[in-house]
Amino acid sequence: MKISISHSSQHVGKEVVIQGWVYNTRSSGKIVFLQLRDGSGFIQAIVASQAVAPEVFEAAQRATIESSVEITGTVSKHPKKEEYELQVSGVKLLGTSEEYPIGKKEHGPEFLFDNRDLYLRSQTPWAVLRIRDRVFFSIEQFFHEEGFVRFDTPIIQPTSCEDTTQLFTVDYYDEPNYLSQSGQLYSEAGIMGFGKVYDFGPVFRAEKSKTRHHLSELWMMDAEMAFHDQTMNMDVQERMVKRIVGDVLKYCAQELAILGRDTTILQRLVNEPFVHLKHHEAKRILKEEGLVSGVESYDDTYWQDDMSTEEEIALGNKYQLPVFIEDYPAAIKSFYMKKYTDEHGVLRARCADLIAPEEGREIIGGSQREESYDALKKEIVDRNYPLEEYEWYLNTRKYGTVTHSGFGIGLERTVRWLTGVHHIRETIAFPRTLNRSRP
C-alpha cells in the first residue's frame, strides 16, 4: 500500500510503499541506511544485505543523494521515541542524481539562493515554508469564521496610494501603471458593499534598501471593517494573532523542532492579553529606562519620530509579549487615518502598530479611517495628491459614510518571527530583492 511518510504511525507492522527522495545515505557494508523524504516528512529505511535479494541491495547502494526511489518495507516504531523506520524488502531506483550541488558542507546564502530551486529540498526551507502555509491557512480560516468576505484588490493600479518613490512601473498596453503597494483604498470601497472584507495577495515595494527585513515582492493580508472603531480593530488583530500562533504550535511541532525554535514566549502569548502603549508613553519608557543607546537628544524630533528598529526590538524584549504602539503623531502617518488632538496639543492618528517580541518587530499596522468627506478631501489637497485620482475613493465618504477601521499584516514578517530565521528571504519560495529576481 502506497503511503505518505507522515502517515507512517498508522501502518506499524505493515508492508508499505513509499515514493520519495534520498536526502542522505550511509553504509556499514552489510547495511545501507537510506534517509528518505517525500515532502510530507522524513523516515529512515534500513536495507540489510541478508534480508534482500542481491539486486535490491545493489540498488540501495547506488541510490545517491537526491535520487528518487520507490521503497517497499515494513514500518517499525523506535522503542523509545516517536520515530518510525522502514525494514526494507524492495528498492526501485526511479531517477538518478549525480553530483548534487548542495552538500553537507556549509554554503553561503548567495549560493543557496542562486540555487533556490534545489535549496527548497533542504530541511530548513521545508520547515519554514510549511509554517508559512499554516499561517496563511489559519488567516483564511479566521476571517471566514468571523464573517469576512475575501476581496481581491487589483495588482495593476493607475495611481499610488501614497509614496510614489517605491513603486514599480508596469507597461500596461503602452500606458504606465503601477504594481500595488496596498489594496487598502479598494478594500474601503469593498466594505460599503460587503461590510467586512479581507484581501490577501502579493504587494510590491521598490525599496532600494538591502537589509534582512526587506523584500520587493511580499504577501500582505489587509482587513477592513465597517462599523469598527480602533478599539474593535485591535481586538480583531489580537484574536487573529493568537489564532495564528496557537495553530502553528498545534500543527507545526515537527517544523518548529527542526528549526530549534524555543516556543516559551509563543505559548505564553496565546493566553495573555497583549500590551498597549501610547506612542508617547512608549517613547517615555524607552527614555527613562535607557533601553536604546545612541539617542543624541530627547528633543522634539525624538517625541515626534517613528519607532526605530532598535526601539521596536527593545520594547519587544522588555514585555516579552506583542505590544500595540498606539496613536503616533499624525504627521508621520498616512493621509487616510482618523486624527485627534491630544491633551498636549499634538495631532495624533488613531492607529497602532503591533510589535512582535523576540525581535519580530512590526508585523501589523492598522488604524481607524477618517470618515468625514471634507476632512479627508482637505488632507488629500494639503498633501498635494492628485485629487481627481481619489474621487472614487472619496465616494466612500460621500454616500453613506461609516466609522471604519482596518489593518495589514505582513505574511513574511510574521513567518520570520514565528520561525526565528535570520533573513526574511527564507520565508518566501523565490525571494525578489534589490539584487535578485532569479531563478
Place this chain on the structure above:
Amino acid sequence: MKISISHSSQHVGKEVVIQGWVYNTRSSGKIVFLQLRDGSGFIQAIVASQAVAPEVFEAAQRATIESSVEITGTVSKHPKKEEYELQVSGVKLLGTSEEYPIGKKEHGPEFLFDNRDLYLRSQTPWAVLRIRDRVFFSIEQFFHEEGFVRFDTPIIQPTSCEDTTQLFTVDYYDEPNYLSQSGQLYSEAGIMGFGKVYDFGPVFRAEKSKTRHHLSELWMMDAEMAFHDQTMNMDVQERMVKRIVGDVLKYCAQELAILGRDTTILQRLVNEPFVHLKHHEAKRILKEEGLVSGVESYDDTYWQDDMSTEEEIALGNKYQLPVFIEDYPAAIKSFYMKKYTDEHGVLRARCADLIAPEEGREIIGGSQREESYDALKKEIVDRNYPLEEYEWYLNTRKYGTVTHSGFGIGLERTVRWLTGVHHIRETIAFPRTLNRSRP
C-alpha cells in the same frame, strides 16, 4: 444587541440593533419601509408613525438611498416565507447620501464599471463576489485536506514560461522583467521539496482581445503533484470541482437565488462521473453529429486543431456534465507536456482540458509533465527557447526526476460558469482589461 442581518433568524421577537445602508425606501404616508443591507444580507425595516417618536419617523423619512443608518427594532418572521422584518423603534441617520448615481433605471456596463466602487453595493456583484469567496475558500480547504502545501510562486519573473507576446513588462530596478503568466515551472521545483503543492494568486495576460472571456489580471490556482500520472491528475480535478460545486450549492443558496441561477445541472454533476473524451473522439462526435456549424472542411487542420469556443460549448451542451477532452495533438500544446505517439502515428500530449457545461467552456487545463531530462531539453532547444533560462527548471529532471502532473483552474472562469453572469468582468472586484485599469 448589535447583530448582523444574516443572524436575524436567531433573534425573532427580540430587540436588536442593525447598522447598515438603505438600498431602497418607500413610504405610504404613515409607514416608511426601509430596505436595509449590511454586507451580510438584506432585511426590510418597517417604521410606523404611530409606533415611534416624531423625530424617529422624520429620520426614517430623510433616509435616502445609500444613507448609512443604525436601526433599532424587533425581529419578526414572515408568516409563510423564510424572511425576516424589523418592527422599528429607533432610527439613527449616520451618513447622508445625496443623489446616489446608480438608480433603478438601467445603466450600461461602461457606466457601471466606471463606477465599480459604487456598483459593488448592488445585489448582483454582492452575490457574484460572495460566490467567488466561497469558491476560493473551498479550494483552500480541499488542498489542505489533501495534504498539499501552499507554494506562492513569484509574480516578477525574469523570463516567460512560453509565449512572450502576452507579457506585461515591469521595470525592475532598471531591468525589464515580466509579470507572471503562470507559476507552474516554479511549482514543479516546489514538488521536489514538498511533494504536492498548490499556488493560488494573480497572473497576467496582455491579451489584446476584447471579449467577454478575457481579463488582463486574473486569479489562477495551479496544483502540482509528484508521483501522479495523468489519470491521478484528472481524479484530483474531478474531486476538486465536485467539492467546489457542492459547497456553492450548500453555502450560497441565497446568492444563487438572487442571480436566478437554475441549479439542476450543478446538482447533478456533484454525484455523477464526469465525461472523458479523447481529442480525436471529441472531434469525430462534433463532425458526425453536426454539432458545430461553419466548419469549412474536415481536413487535417480540423483534426489537429484546438477546440474552438463553439466546439467547447457544443460538447458541454451535449453531455450536460463537465467533459475532459484528453490527449490533444502535441504540436498545439506546451513544451513541458509528456508526449506519446498514438495508433495513427500522431504525436499527442498526455493532457486534458476540462470543459464546463452550460457554456462554462474550459475552466481547467492540465497535463502530465515530461520527466526525461533529455526529452525536455530537446523540446526547449527545438522551440528556440533560451536554454540558459531553463537550466534551473531542468534541475527538476536532473536530480531525482519523478513522474508528475498538474493543472490550473481559472478562478474567474469558474465563477462565471457557476454564477451564470454574461461577462467575466463581473467576477472580480476591479477588473483589468484592454481598455480599463480604473478605478
